Amino acid sequence: MLTTVLGLAYILLEYRASIWLWVVGFLMQSLGIVLYYQKGLYADCGMEFYFLVMTIYGFFRWIRKPASGEKKQSRYIDITHFPFKYAVIWTLITLLAWGCLYLFLVKCTDSRVPLADSFTTALSFVGIWALARKYLEQWLIWLVVDVVTCALYFYKDIPFKASLYGLYIVIAIAGYLKWKKQMKLQSSRRRY
Numbered sequence: 001m002l003t004t005v006l007g008l009a010y011i012l013l014e015y016r017a018s019i020w021l022w023v024v025g026f027l028m029q030s031l032g033i034v035l036y037y038q039k040g041l042y043a044d045c046g047m048e049f050y051f052l053v054m055t056i057y058g059f060f061r062w063i064r065k066p067a068s069g070e071k072k073q074s075r076y077i078d079i080t081h082f083p084f085k086y087a088v089i090w091t092l093i094t095l096l097a098w099g100c101l102y103l104f105l106v107k108c109t110d111s112r113v114p115l116a117d118s119f120t121t122a123l124s125f126v127g128i129w130a131l132a133r134k135y136l137e138q139w140l141i142w143l144v145v146d147v148v149t150c151a152l153y154f155y156k157d158i159p160f161k162a163s164l165y166g167l168y169i170v171i172a173i174a175g176y177l178k179w180k181k182q183m184k185l186q187s188s189r190r191r192y
Contacts, residue, residue, distance in 0.1 A: 003031045004160040011168055014131065015175045017182065019076060022059035026052060039156055042109050043101050043121035051128055058132030079183040082130055082137040090126045098122035116152045120145050136183055139176035146172055 006028035013021035029051045036045035062076050101118035105111040123145050130138035146168040153162035 001160055003028055003035055004164045006031070007161070007164045008167070011171050011175075015171055015178060017076075017079065017134075017179065019059065019062050022055050022062070025058075026055045029055060035158075035161075039158060040109075040111060041113075041117055041156065042111060043105060043114075043117045047121045047124055050125065054128040054132055058128070061132050062134065077134050078186045079134050079136055079179050081183075082135040090129075094122045094126055097125055113152060113156065116148055120149050120152065136176065136179050139172050139179065143169065143172040143176075 006024055010021055010024045010028055013024060029048045032051075033045055033048045036042070036048065064077055098118050098121075101121055102114050105114035105118055111117055123141060127138055127141040127145055130141055146165050150162050150165035150169065153159075153165060
């Protein structure tokens with residue numbers, strides 16, 4: 001239940017593009033490690049360790065100072081688009097991670113949902129990285145993760161977390177639209 005409350009706070013802070021999402025995320029992920037291990041979602045459990053590292057990276061990335069010659073508009077980095085040059089690389093990394101995680105879950109654990117568990121974990125690797133870089137398209141990545149995870153958690157009898165992911169679906173759509181609007185405002189401010 002506590003991880004659900006923290007998850008809701010996290011996604012609302014993400015929606016607002018608030019740096020405090022990283023603080024809440026660190027606590028949520030720490031508790032998530034225990035929950036996922038107890039429920040046999042081993043890939044999700046392992047992912048939380050990666051998320052802890054990315055949480056620290058994201059926090060410091062968001063408060064970075066502008067490069068020399070770059071005009072500082074705000075205290076934090078701006079929202080930008082996911083660069084195309086990363087799309088192929090991250091697609092390959094995601095597919096490779098999905099395959100490796102799937103094989104690990106099948107061969108080394110008693111997971112009853114290795115395909116979905118490994119898929120959401122692999123896609124989440126790129127999602128948290130894209131969030132840490134403040135890319136608009138991170139919302140679209142999370143939308144896919146949220147849909148699959150919602151169904152998976154209902155199946156695994158974690159109704160509070162499943163319901164939270166159902167809400168995440170709605171917030172991911174709203175977040176994408178809000179960040180897109182913010183990105184346009186940032187762009188118009190830079191012109192003046």
